[in-house]
Amino acid sequence: MKGETVVINGDEWTVVDEAxxxxxxxxxxxxxxxxxxxxxxxxDDLLSDAFSNLGAAGxxxxxxxxxxxxxxxxxxxxxxxxxxxxxxxxxxxxxxxxAGEDPEALLGGGLGEVEDGEE
Numbered sequence: 001m002k003g004e005t006v007v008i009n010g011d012e013w014t015v016v017d018e019a020x021x022x023x024x025x026x027x028x029x030x031x032x033x034x035x036x037x038x039x040x041x042x043x044d045d046l047l048s049d050a051f052s053n054l055g056a057a058g059x060x061x062x063x064x065x066x067x068x069x070x071x072x073x074x075x076x077x078x079x080x081x082x083x084x085x086x087x088x089x090x091x092x093x094x095x096x097x098x099a100g101e102d103p104e105a106l107l108g109g110g111l112g113e114v115e116d117g118e119e
Contacts, residue, residue: 001044005068013040014071017064017078020090021097025062028082032066037074040065 019025029039044061
């Protein structure tokens with residue numbers, strides 16, 4: 001899906017990032033927007049978009065799209081600044097999101113460390 005070009009309202013947009021949850025995709029989109037790149041977050045399936053349009057949290061993963069003319073710049077910025085979490089770190093982030101916590105607050109606070117008694 002990453003690198004795929006889609007047409008939305010007559011304009012070409014390119015998928016520049018895939019995230020396992022919408023809040024993570026929104027963090028990437030915010031980073032791009034801070035650098036002056038227009039970004040859009042969409043659910044990775046039609047059901048996610050339907051729930052999002054109703055004001056509910058998405059049902060799964062999400063993608064970040066940018067105008068195709070900005071795709072190369074956006075991909076370079078993501079590669080330089082975004083960490084792709086895996087394993088226990090990703091699981092901790094996903095648990096926090098499910099609990100309604102702000103994942104952005106967790107990312108600077110020792111994610112991935114195992115507390116006493118936890119495996």
